[in-house]
Amino acid sequence: MATAEHKATLAKSELGDVLREMLLIRRFEEKVEERFRAGELPGFLHVAIGQEASAVGVCRALEDGDVIASTHRAHGHTLAKGTHPNELMAELYGKQEGCSHGYGGSMHLYDVERGNMGANAVIGGGLPHVTGAALAFQMRGEPRVALAFFGDGATNIGTFHEALNLAQLWQVPAVFVLEDNKWAESTPESQHSPIRDLSDRAKAFGMKTLKADGQDVEAVYKTARQALDHARSGKGPVFVHLDCVRFHGHYIGDPQVYRDKDEARKLAETRDPIKLLREKLKLSISDEEFEELDTEVTEMVEASVEFAKSGTDPAPEDALKNVYA
Amino acid sequence: MATAEHKATLAKSELGDVLREMLLIRRFEEKVEERFRAGELPGFLHVAIGQEASAVGVCRALEDGDVIASTHRAHGHTLAKGTHPNELMAELYGKQEGCSHGYGGSMHLYDVERGNMGANAVIGGGLPHVTGAALAFQMRGEPRVALAFFGDGATNIGTFHEALNLAQLWQVPAVFVLEDNKWAESTPESQHSPIRDLSDRAKAFGMKTLKADGQDVEAVYKTARQALDHARSGKGPVFVHLDCVRFHGHYIGDPQVYRDKDEARKLAETRDPIKLLREKLKLSISDEEFEELDTEVTEMVEASVEFAKSGTDPAPEDALKNVYA
């Protein structure tokens, strides 16, 4: 059940924290891009720069005991769900101190203690896990909700259809959050989906649908809150459609040859979730205060890099651990 | 393009033929049940007794060059698409003269010459083939349509979602015919689908939807015709929802412990497509004429058993043929 401290909307007093969190994610991912370009980070990485409001707004609305499943674009979700930047950065550097102890990497971030059931490098791969986790909660009578993030591209895969259908059929406490940034890698929505409003996907299951501007963290929070309350109270799963913007390439290093160069720039001007919140907070947070905030999170990010770099490399033969329980 | 001889509705003069076809399918399947129970037929068989109007109404609406993909419940579709009962029965007996030359069996009936791209023992397995066949027609500018049959249970599988989504996205000339008999094996629709009107499935793709009473062959024909015309004229695929009834068990031998014993009996009284058509034709087809028709098709069926039994068994080592082209 919704606890007292979880209100339907974000309290004014929380907005400073919210801003800090979003800014932390932004600076963290910018640093990740920088370190990747410097050749320091191995693997395959995707940043969610521009989509911070979705991660923070949704995760703030969760209660203790709730769990999430994330995607290939997982840094923001992971930080918002409470993993310390040090542990996340250490993971990206492949260190034992990382949140997946160096076994996972950017697309396989886990933090079970903090309710993160895992990022997933397979599109749709985590959706049935959320249905199943919610089923476990339902069967045990626990007031918990399982929540999945996924993208517009993911609504085309069969796993999506099956997992949501099953969740609705069984009325499990699950929330499915579509981060609709209008792109699946290089493929624009018009080329991957025959419908122009992806909320219509939920009609195939008769699932309750909520919509919000994914760039407006207050709207995201409010909508996620509504969805979670609905699911938690036993009324069945909810499909949440967030209208989002991807500012950068699909993966770090993506030259985006397929995309109008101006599109992202313009969107960044008008729909940057951090800018938008900052404007709203003009009266309560001065430019100096913002700069302080920025300095603070930037230092945290710098520190995370230091932490990660001085972390412990796994021994090669550690690779043979954790294969079985 | 619709040819002249294909009208929007069945001509009165055709209805006798239509009745004969449905009756042939009915008697054929009854015979199959009998021969299976007598231990003469190997394999795993599903009859569509009660669903003859769908097979006949839809296949009559097809034009030369159109193709179908069928399901595990394929005898009716196969006969309606023009395969001779001899060839079908020979297949069920595993003979070289069979429509799949003894390689396929009841769930793998093919008759390529007559536009039957194959039955399928995997639920949803044939749906993307129809999307792909329709794509081939579209790319080559051929005025042909590919049509898939599938059941209510099949609307839960990811393949369904992906195949229909792709068809709609690419606007290929395909028609997807849902034979909604309210059961998936032993599972009633309420236990396998969260929505009560399966037409809503098509909303996830924005696909044009048509609905008809699947027990009324005239309605089926008319609706199929409309769907085919739409698809053929380049306006995109159509989802056709037929309200059908399964009179018998899921497979031959199914004791149907899960089903109210009266349900099927009552449905057979009020919704038998053959009875319904016969009643409509009361004035033009007398009881004697009907008996004659029945005798005629029953003899065809008997002859098909004779044909099949005197067919040629494949040599064991023929099993190694046809693995590769």
Added chain:
Amino acid sequence: MPELTYREAVRDALSQAMRQDDGVFLMGEDIAEMGGSMGVTQGMLEEFGKERVRNTPISEMALAGAAIGASMQGMRPVAEIMYEDFLTLAAEQVVNQAAKIRYMSGGQLTVPVVFRTQGGAGWSPGAQHAQQLEAWFVHIPGLKVVFASTPEDVRGLLWSAIYDDNPVVFFEHRTLYPIKGNVPQEIEPIPIGRARVHREGEDVTVIATGRLVHESLKAAEEAERDGISVEVVDPRTLQPLDEESLVSSVKKTNRAVVAHEAVTRMGFGAEVAAVLQYQAFDWLDAPIERVGAKFSPLPFAPVMEAFVVPHAEDVLTAIKRTVGKA
């Protein structure tokens, strides 16, 4: 020692585990009122209710994936995939997810799920309802793979699979459901990873799985009449594989035949042959024989189907060939 059919033995393991532990539950297509397409779960709906004997829609991906998700939250789901052929639909979830989640999380999570499935020819369903695909899963680190051939084994191994903290792909063979055998009064868990010697012998070791265990035992009796003494060993769990038992048997007999119903090419027998030739090289007096299905999909016509899959005669021929009496 009570006698149970293989079918009853599976049911008994499931039922007892469900009685003992609320976290154990079943998911699958038509497992409730109908009791499963093979009748394995008959009567269980009545005892355990529809929450725990849970009919699913035809959604192999979601059914496998939801079982995984529930297991990640501490349940012990047993998901039934009606036919092995449909494991192809659940493959992403089984292979990329279940097998790897523990590893990718650096050991934070366990995935104690069982995927029960069945397959096998001998009843002419055609090419899409009788494949044997166990070899695929042996190739995937993170999975355990069981293939039991007797009532006793299937009960004891299923019990162990349910209580194993790892994902287990559990293969049953359709033609074995009606066979009978004695089982211990109380369930005795059979450790995963231990082979069973069904018959001792001196001249040749036959390593067989599933239906072929029984065919091999028949062949061994025939061979005996020709004075050939045959040891028959069933690995029972294909992953982990009890290499030691297989190798030590072959070191004793100096000859080996590997037999399964799956296609010979790239079948489980290839792995066994590769292991044996390596570990028992100096002991082998003849090439290791492989018995399996011929290289074709499963045909419908019974004469062709019978030709494709192996029988006791094929094992016998291989035995004779390996002892030079072909």
Added chain:
Amino acid sequence: MPELTYREAVRDALSQAMRQDDGVFLMGEDIAEMGGSMGVTQGMLEEFGKERVRNTPISEMALAGAAIGASMQGMRPVAEIMYEDFLTLAAEQVVNQAAKIRYMSGGQLTVPVVFRTQGGAGWSPGAQHAQQLEAWFVHIPGLKVVFASTPEDVRGLLWSAIYDDNPVVFFEHRTLYPIKGNVPQEIEPIPIGRARVHREGEDVTVIATGRLVHESLKAAEEAERDGISVEVVDPRTLQPLDEESLVSSVKKTNRAVVAHEAVTRMGFGAEVAAVLQYQAFDWLDAPIERVGAKFSPLPFAPVMEAFVVPHAEDVLTAIKRTVGKA
């Protein structure tokens, strides 16, 4: 003899086939504007248009299945599955449908489709983006399986795959895209089913696929310095398998090492070892060595990843072991 990268060689085969034949077209995720996640189809949208260089949604089942359907109607589609790992999603279509349609129809239909895919470790993407799953498809009658290791081979074999009337699963290796090699001026189709001897030798035969061909060639050079003469053979097509070439090489050298990047257990090397021990039993002077990935999912941290997958040193160690110089 022009020089092409492996990537350009794939592109060249696709482009030439598309120029020659209207029935050939491409389907896949992000293959159009972006030119594919590996850049293989870069520039092809401009030449052939979006109908024939066809971006698909993320729908591996439908993409594979629609390619099959189009091929049943006389087209020659080349479907790209972005990563081998996602073949698990298309497995039902590839295995139950493409492989069996010709057979189930009693020869009425052909399914001339190519499933191009790629995988391979060495860049730390983690467990779900670098598996090598070719062994699965070798187990399925009705499929052909190709795994090319050089620009010349990949071009000639892809050409043959496109014009083959059977479904072909065509494996490329991610780390090979940038390697360069000479190719004939005109495309010379390379027959499916013929191995290539990369290097002749007397003391031991290394049978390798994909990336391991190159690692094996390095190892062979090293071994040479120790006076061991190594023959390196690439089967190139895993199904059908050119058993004759492999066996005759081993009959000459009397020793064999099989090397691939896939997990050793139940990997392609198991089949090769099983074949060789059977057909060259009397010629083998040492057990057949298998080199492959260790038994774990692919880890993220580079030090661990490098430990799991095999390199030239591992091949060299196996070579030395087999000639008794370990």
